[in-house]
Amino acid sequence: MGLTGNGARIDGVNPAHIVAVRDFSSETLMAIAAHLDVSTDFEHLVYREAELDAVWSLSGFTLSQTQDSAVARLHEAAHRAHDLVGEGRPREAAALLRKFF
């Protein structure tokens, strides 16, 4: 579909590419979810974990400034998705993220 999320193309997704997580916009979450869908190797899962760590960190910084229930839900979901990746379940993590875009 040719959509670009922070530098990562959704079509022709390369799981060895780390998505540049500068925010937790829909585009960023879509890019991470697309990469999660095709991640299989140890290295890929490490990159996905790093991206989800970054989403969790950024949403946490936002929550420390202002209470926003949508951001709070995303923050929790990023945590859960991160743990799913750690458990070797990236596609379940992608499904979780898709609830937010």
Add this chain to the structure above:
Amino acid sequence: MLSHEENHLLTHTKPGTPAGAYFRRYWLPALLAGEVPAPDCPPVRLRILGEDLIAFRDTQGRVGIVDEFCPHRRASLFWGRNEECGLRCVYHGWKFDTTGACIDMPNEPPEYGFDNKVRITAYPTREYGGLIWIYMGPTEHVPELPKLEWARVPETHRYISKRFQETNFLQAIEGGIDSSHSNFLHASVEAFRVTDDYVEKVKNSSNLRARYHLLDKAPRFTVKKTDYGLVIAVRRNAEEDTYYWRLTQFLLPSHTMIPYQKGLSIHGHCWVPRDDETCWVWTMSWNPDAPLSEEEWKAIREETFVHARVEPSTFRPLRNKDNNYQIDRSRQQTESMTGIHGFAAQDQALQESMGPAVDRTRERLGTSDTAIIAMRRLLLQEIRALQENQEPAAAHHGDVYWVRSASLVLKREVPFDEGARDLTVAEV
């Protein structure tokens, strides 16, 4: 971040813990050979993986490492007399050899044969690469010694130091593989600010680190799982058509290498848990081709890079948290980012400031922490595999450690593992 359970699993290495069982599958550096320099020399105390031990070199030059406490009344064998192929407890005279056998028990009637029935915990040792190594695991799984380059070079070609660090081993390793911190923690003020003077000074430097490392503060990380652990490739922009790559290895269970540039000496570390809140930092510098140069010895003496001067009996650095690592605030304003002298003290200051065992449920990681995430994930996999009775492969294949770190400039289209293939094999 890690969950509380994962953080606990990774950082606790006392007997009976999963990570403790994992570390106990490897040979670990225990002592500088010079700590027990001669037959029948004084015994020394050491603590590794939460166990208090005593090391001694017997009359025939064999090194024994045994439980610190005499099984009789639990007195410390540190006070023991090292004599005639054994260490004698001076409380009641029980004497133990390097295998832990009680070979004399003068205060019990000999007809009881009590001495034949008593043993003290003793661990196998090896003398290798200027160090005494210890194996603390089950006797049916004795591993191979790792074929590390620094351990194979002549003594004149290497220098090894040992220091005591007041943190859990994991946050020390994390510092060792975290390439992005050196743009800040180890930078000069002018390098951090990227002043015109600095750029002019380094633009033609043959030292790649000076020339490129500090100019790109947001490096890109790639990790690859290998037989020995991980290779961590960090990419920074160099010229318009090139990248500056720094390749460092994380070698199981806890060795790391600092990216090496051909022609300079190589540096590496081994981080050994002392207990859950302290660790031993082993630092190795070696030149595979020649004795260390006067310039290299000067850097060691003056603590400018990876080695630190220590108190000789405790190995605690002279720059430590009790004296704020001798920070010089005026130098911090004008010269270095920290005002603390030497990379080793800079690392130690920041790592110890995180507390003895950092709470990783509260950290905020980003994609620049990829190497740290990979190392933790690999160790977790290995520890959990051992819990499922899968023995760690690297422990039984010493040859896989025959690697070398690298730093180099490559055309942008060349993958690092192709471009660096010849440089990342040890040569001695």
